[in-house]
Amino acid sequence: MASSEPLPSLNRDAISSEKDVYGVAALDSPPDDNASNSPGADVDADADADPESLNRVTSGPPYTVFSKATRRWIVAMIAVAGLTSPMTANIYFPALNPIAKDLGVSIGLINLTLTTYMIFQAISPTMYGDLGDMAGRRPAFIIGFSIYMCANLGLALQNNYATLLILRMLQSAGGSGTLALCFAVIADVSVSSERGKYMGILSAGINISGTSPVLGGILAQYLGWRAIFWFCLIFSGAWLIPFVLAVPETSRKVVGNGSIPAQGWNMTLLVYIRSRRHPPVEQSAPKHKLRFPNPFNSLRVILEKDMALVFTYSTLIYVVFLVVTATLSTEFAVIYRYNDLLIGLCYLPYGVGCCCAAITQGYIMDWNYRRVARSVGMVIDRRRGDDLSKFPIEKARLQVAYPFLAAGITSTICYGWLLQAETHIAGPLVMLFVIGLCITGSFAILNTLIVDLSPGAPATAIAANNFVRCLTGAGVTAVIELMLKSLGRGWTYTFWALTLVVFAPALFFLTRFGPQWREERRIGLLSAADK
Numbered sequence: 001m002a003s004s005e006p007l008p009s010l011n012r013d014a015i016s017s018e019k020d021v022y023g024v025a026a027l028d029s030p031p032d033d034n035a036s037n038s039p040g041a042d043v044d045a046d047a048d049a050d051p052e053s054l055n056r057v058t059s060g061p062p063y064t065v066f067s068k069a070t071r072r073w074i075v076a077m078i079a080v081a082g083l084t085s086p087m088t089a090n091i092y093f094p095a096l097n098p099i100a101k102d103l104g105v106s107i108g109l110i111n112l113t114l115t116t117y118m119i120f121q122a123i124s125p126t127m128y129g130d131l132g133d134m135a136g137r138r139p140a141f142i143i144g145f146s147i148y149m150c151a152n153l154g155l156a157l158q159n160n161y162a163t164l165l166i167l168r169m170l171q172s173a174g175g176s177g178t179l180a181l182c183f184a185v186i187a188d189v190s191v192s193s194e195r196g197k198y199m200g201i202l203s204a205g206i207n208i209s210g211t212s213p214v215l216g217g218i219l220a221q222y223l224g225w226r227a228i229f230w231f232c233l234i235f236s237g238a239w240l241i242p243f244v245l246a247v248p249e250t251s252r253k254v255v256g257n258g259s260i261p262a263q264g265w266n267m268t269l270l271v272y273i274r275s276r277r278h279p280p281v282e283q284s285a286p287k288h289k290l291r292f293p294n295p296f297n298s299l300r301v302i303l304e305k306d307m308a309l310v311f312t313y314s315t316l317i318y319v320v321f322l323v324v325t326a327t328l329s330t331e332f333a334v335i336y337r338y339n340d341l342l343i344g345l346c347y348l349p350y351g352v353g354c355c356c357a358a359i360t361q362g363y364i365m366d367w368n369y370r371r372v373a374r375s376v377g378m379v380i381d382r383r384r385g386d387d388l389s390k391f392p393i394e395k396a397r398l399q400v401a402y403p404f405l406a407a408g409i410t411s412t413i414c415y416g417w418l419l420q421a422e423t424h425i426a427g428p429l430v431m432l433f434v435i436g437l438c439i440t441g442s443f444a445i446l447n448t449l450i451v452d453l454s455p456g457a458p459a460t461a462i463a464a465n466n467f468v469r470c471l472t473g474a475g476v477t478a479v480i481e482l483m484l485k486s487l488g489r490g491w492t493y494t495f496w497a498l499t500l501v502v503f504a505p506a507l508f509f510l511t512r513f514g515p516q517w518r519e520e521r522r523i524g525l526l527s528a529a530d531k
Helices: 012-016 018-022 068-090 093-103 107-135 137-157 161-175 178-189 195-222 226-246 269-277 296-302 305-336 340-346 348-375 393-421 426-453 458-502 505-530
Strands: none
Touching: 068 107, 068 137, 068 161, 068 178, 068 195, 068 226, 093 107, 093 161, 093 195, 093 305, 093 340, 107 137, 107 161, 107 178, 107 458, 137 161, 137 178, 137 226, 178 195, 178 426, 178 458, 195 226, 195 305, 195 340, 195 348, 195 426, 226 269, 296 305, 296 458, 305 340, 305 348, 305 393, 305 426, 305 458, 305 505, 340 348, 348 393, 348 426, 393 426, 393 458, 393 505, 426 458
16 A cells, blocks of 8 residues: 655645646656655566566656555456446346336437436536546545436436436436546556556456346346346445445545545545544645536547547447447347347347457557567666657557457448348347457557546546547437438448548548647647746
């Protein structure tokens, strides 16, 4: 665990500067050079890692003082938290038909609850992202999960469509905002050379949600659709208790590299109780100033050229994923006449593909990072983090995405035409596995790049990406039924898959000009800071 000793002469303003939102820091947002190593900290926690990645011996403070065991505990909890938002969206799909029947409304009106859910899924992270970067990850997580639990309790007890619609918005406002914080925590505790591994663990948690429609189908079939919301309530409560008790604050603007003692609501409950029983002699760590979260901090990131390209393509990948998963239950019910349980089971190949992507992609990204580093003559520093100002991080990440994208586009087109022909169920299920493996895998790779490009405020950057993709997704879900009726299944899925082909040059532009744009932004922000 982090030491409780204060840091001498710590430059708090340098750590909390909002200019880091745009990636002005050359390193992986390292702690201030005046910081001291905490006694007993596991600064070489990865000494048993790949020797190829441990070529440079540096002085000064480590990137993080959290021990390997502590980091594993943090990442494990964050991976479970990352599951919550996509699970809440996916577990709902098999229940669309029974909810419509029970409440006496059309499928179109029930689909509207998907649209409004995604609108709030877009807006709420812009608040949580800024709150997490400004006040710390812990308070943002606690607020979000508390709102989420209250919404689930209401959804389990409500009896009319209007209440369902409103509480689904509140459910989204609470649970969806925390996803951006999960990516930020990974950036807090991992340098870019090993970030792929940790992002893979987080992606595994997120991608397990691909199997949640199976659980939703079982609950809806045997216990009724209300059991879905009771499950979400119990799940979130079971996560929140150990989080409040024992997951430390990681925000680098609040605790630096983990050496600055957490204050107030940034403390774990166990640490708070211990501090009350045995007050420290001196509390020298200054308290950070709080303000109301500003969602426009996220929106400003969208205007940056490199971020705009990443957000655009990431949004298109998300739309392809959404078109497939949101229509599976209704299309399979029409084609194969399946009940809620069987429809839920049909999501299983997709979920397995997502999990396989999460297991493999992190190690592939880290391997390619090392390969590109060797090619440009850069020696990797896993203790303090690498200087990315001269490193083509865009190339290192996107090279991994290309084969995933090619296979994902092909499988999506095949999936559409198999449904159009109403073939045996085996064909679409195989394509669902490949879509889960490749489309979701590509999406996770771009999320890792977003974190790399915004080391100072990753939650804000992920929130900006979430804002763009979820608003776009909300619009797509509002028209997807019309597209299926007018174009047919084959051409609808082909249309969305081909958008990834049409916009593929954005990735090549990002690889070619991204490092130059990053440097221009860094110089511009430094010049503005000097004025």
